[in-house]
Structure formats: C-alpha cells, structure tokens
Amino acid sequence: xxxxxxxxxxxxxxxxxxxxxxxxxxxxxxxxxxxxxxxxxxxxxxxxxxxxxxxxxxxxxxxxxxxxxxxxxxxxxxxxxxxxxxxxxxxxxxxxxxxxxxxxxxxxxxxxxxxxxxxxxxxxxxxxx
Amino acid sequence: xxxxxxxxxxxxxxxxxxxxxxxxxxxxxxxxxxxxxxxxxxxxxxxxxxxxxxxxxxxxxxxxxxxxxxxxxxxxxxxxxxxxxxxxxxxxxxxxxxxxxxxxxxxxxxxxxxxxxxxxxxxxxxxxxxxxxxxxxxxxxxxxxxxxxxxxxxxxxxxxxxxxxxxxxxxxxxxxxxxxxxxxxxxxxxxxxxxxxxxxxxxxxxxxxxxxxxxxxxxxxxxxxxxxxxxxxxxxxxxxxxxxxx
Ligand code: SF4
Ligand code: FES
Numbered sequence: 226x227x228x229x230x231x232x233x234x235x236x237x238x239x240x241x242x243x244x245x246x247x248x249x250x251x252x253x254x255x256x257x258x259x260x261x262x263x264x265x266x267x268x269x270x271x272x273x274x275x276x277x278x279x280x281x282x283x284x285x286x287x288x289x290x291x292x293x294x295x296x297x298x299x300x301x302x303x304x305x306x307x308x309x310x311x312x313x314x315x316x317x318x319x320x321x322x323x324x325x326x327x328x329x330x331x332x333x334x335x336x337x338x339x340x341x342x343x344x345x346x347x348x349x350x351x352x353x354x
Numbered sequence: 355x356x357x358x359x360x361x362x363x364x365x366x367x368x369x370x371x372x373x374x375x376x377x378x379x380x381x382x383x384x385x386x387x388x389x390x391x392x393x394x395x396x397x398x399x400x401x402x403x404x405x406x407x408x409x410x411x412x413x414x415x416x417x418x419x420x421x422x423x424x425x426x427x428x429x430x431x432x433x434x435x436x437x438x439x440x441x442x443x444x445x446x447x448x449x450x451x452x453x454x455x456x457x458x459x460x461x462x463x464x465x466x467x468x469x470x471x472x473x474x475x476x477x478x479x480x481x482x483x484x485x486x487x488x489x490x491x492x493x494x495x496x497x498x499x500x501x502x503x504x505x506x507x508x509x510x511x512x513x514x515x516x517x518x519x520x521x522x523x524x525x526x527x528x529x530x531x532x533x534x535x536x537x538x539x540x541x542x543x544x545x546x547x548x549x550x551x552x553x554x555x556x557x558x559x560x561x562x563x564x565x566x567x568x569x570x571x572x573x574x575x576x577x578x579x580x581x582x583x584x585x586x587x588x589x590x591x592x593x594x595x596x597x598x599x600x
Binding site: 232233234235236238242243245246248249252256316319320321322324327328329 | 365367368370371372373423445447448449450451452458489491494513516517559560561562563565566573575576579580582583
C-alpha cells in the first residue's frame with residue numbers, strides 16, 4: 226500500500242485557478258467587492274465621529290467628502306457594493322428555504338422580496354434626509 | 355464513417371513521473387458517449403488504457419472524468435456534442451491519480467463515513483409492526499439530496515477542496531443534510547460536530563461550482579449554506595441559553 230501511495234501522481238491547483246472559468250472569476254470578483262462594503266462602514270464611522278465632535282468638524286467632513294477624488298471613490302465603491310448586493314441576492318434563494326403550508330416558496334419570489342425590502346429601506350432613508 | 359480524436363491523459367506509475375497525452379481516433383457515432391469511445395479504444399486500439407465504469411447509465415457514479423476541462427460523467431457526455439474535437443479526456447481534478455484516468459478516492463470514502471449517512475434513531479419506542487410514515491411535503495424536504503450517486507464531480511469542481519483537501523466537501527455535507535432533514539432521523543446533533551468544524555461547512559466560501567457540476571441536480575452548495583445556518587443557530591443557542599433551555 227505504501228509503495229502504491231508513493232507512486233500516486235498529485236495534481237496541483239494552479240495559482241491562477243480563478244481565471245480558468247468565468248464562474249470562478251465571478252466568485253472572486255464578488256468576494257473582492259466586499260472591500261467596498263467595508264469602506265462604507267468606515268465612512269459611516271468617520272461621519273459619526275465628525276458629528277460627535279461638533280458642527281465645525283462636521284463641516285470639515287462635508288468639505289472633505291465633496292472633493293472630486295472623494296466623490297470618485299464613493300461612486301466606484303457604490304457601484305461595487307451594488308454588484309456585491311445583487312450577486313448575493315442571486316444566490317440567497319439557494320441558501321434560504323422557506324415553506325408556507327408545506328410548499329416551498331419559489332426562489333424568484335424570495336429574491337423579489339429581498340429587492341422590495343432593499344428599495345423600501347432606501348426610500349425610507351431618502352425620505353428621512 | 356467520420357472520426358473524432360480523443361486526447362487521453364496517460365499515467366503509468368511504473369515508468370512515468372507525470373501524465374502525458376495520447377491521441378486516439380475513434381468513429382464519431384451519434385449514439386456514442388465518451389465512455390463508449392474509451393471502451394472502443396480498450397477493445398480495438400490499446401488494451402493498456404485504464405478507467406473506471408460500471409452502469410453506463412448515470413447511476414453508479416464511477417465514470418467521472420474531466421472532459422474538455424469540465425467534470426463530467428463519461429457515460430452521459432456525448433461525442434457529437436464535442437465535435438469536431440479533439441476531445442480532451444483527463445482524470446477528475448483534485449484527486450491523486452493512480453493510473454491513466456483512475457483516481458484515488460479513499461479520502462472521499464472517509465468523509466462520507468464521517469457524516470453517518472444513514473438514519474440514526476432510537477428505535478426502542480417504535481412499534482416494529484408499523485411503518486414510519488412520511489407526508490409528500492416531508493419527503494420533499496430531503497429528496498433532492500438523496501439523488502446523490504457519489505460521483506465526486508462536485509469535489510473535482512470545488513476550488514476550496516482543490517486547495518485544501520481537509521475540507522469535508524460538497525457531497526458529504528449534502529448527504530448529511532439528506533438525513534438531517536428526514537423526519538424519521540434523530541442524528542442531527544451527532545452530525546453537527548463534524549459539520550460545524552472548521553473543515554466542515556465553514557470551509558465553504560459559496561463558489562457554487564459544485565451545484566453547476568452535479569449531474570443529478572443535488573445542489574450541494576444550497577445544502578451547505580442551509581447547514582451553515584443551522585450550525586450558526588446552534589452555536590448562538592449554546593452561547594446564549596442555559597443548558598436546560600436549549
Ligand atoms: S452531489 Fe452531485 S456531483 Fe456531488 S457526488 Fe453527489 S451526485 Fe456527484
Ligand atoms: S458508468 Fe455508471 S455513472 Fe457512468
């Protein structure tokens with residue numbers, strides 16, 4: 226048995242495995258876009274800190290946010306975060322199985338509910354502003 | 355009759371240190387799967403070629419190979435769908451190769467056993483003369499997962515398993531769920547120890563390729579995410595609730 230084991234040929238995964246299939250690449254991009262989500266959390270924390278430190282620092286924060294490069298960073302981050310959200314909504318029905326009266330709710334309905342919730346929350350926040 | 359070329363991966367452990375390719379021209383018959391072509395090669399052209407097969411009808415799960423880069427059952431993948439060729443035939447990825455297209459699967463067998471894929475139940479209270487009935491809805495809960503034929507195509511498609519073979523992997527988790535979701539089973543707590551391990555469900559990053567590769571529509575990726583939900587729930591309960599309330 227040991228002799229046989231030594232003669233096994235071990236296949237290796239290439240460092241660039243994620244380029245070998247479009248679906249692998251989509252997965253890696255989805256994972257990388259989580260960086261944009263992290264950025265928005267940091268941005269929110271900075272905002273809270275600025276508000277807590279008084280009107281002057283809040284004004285500074287607004288000025289800083291209005292700089293062209295900051296607007297650009299936030300625009301790109303928003304696009305990435307939207308991509309992240311949409312790709313996750315696409316796979317959520319696979320992970321969530323809800324049954325109503327013994328029947329499984331179809332995936333499209335579940336994804337639809339997620340989108341509805343997303344737009345509802347966004348609308349409420351816009352109305353608050 | 356028209357012909358098609360198969361480029362088949364050859365590895366002879368007695369003489370080779372790495373696989374090489376060998377080309378064979380076979381008749382391009384409309385009703386031939388890759389497996390028929392391999393049988394033709396073995397019978398007519400080269401008796402030294404080694405590969406596994408049994409049922410030739412997508413039931414036994416032994417004929418998995420990499421066909422043009424994709425994990426496939428060779429009995430269910432037709433030559434005409436890959437014409438004009440050449441068709442690249444390699445062993446399943448992510449497993450050590452014993453010879454030619456034959457891979458070593460002991461690792462998968464251990465993992466399968468680890469999730470106890472059978473009904474666990476305290477039968478002392480059961481009436482031996484009566485059946486354990488199930489409603490269609492209860493059957494529906496696990497039926498999809500029971501379609502698994504242990505072909506290992508999902509392991510071959512999974513980059514997580516390829517990079518770290520300690521990961522328990524898609525089919526083992528799908529089969530654990532097959533029994534966890536069975537209304538007659540009482541073994542979910544026992545299986546949770548294996549599933550909630552670092553090398554269990556948490557190894558999965560939801561690439562989803564296992565589900566795309568599965569020839570039986572099992573959806574192991576979905577099974578894993580559902581198992582994650584249960585594992586996370588149980589961990590929260592163990593953390594928050596006193597023992598008697600769990
Ligand atoms: S889950 Fe699908 S791909 Fe994986 S071993 Fe079972 S039948 Fe094969
Ligand atoms: S020979 Fe049995 S599944 Fe292909």
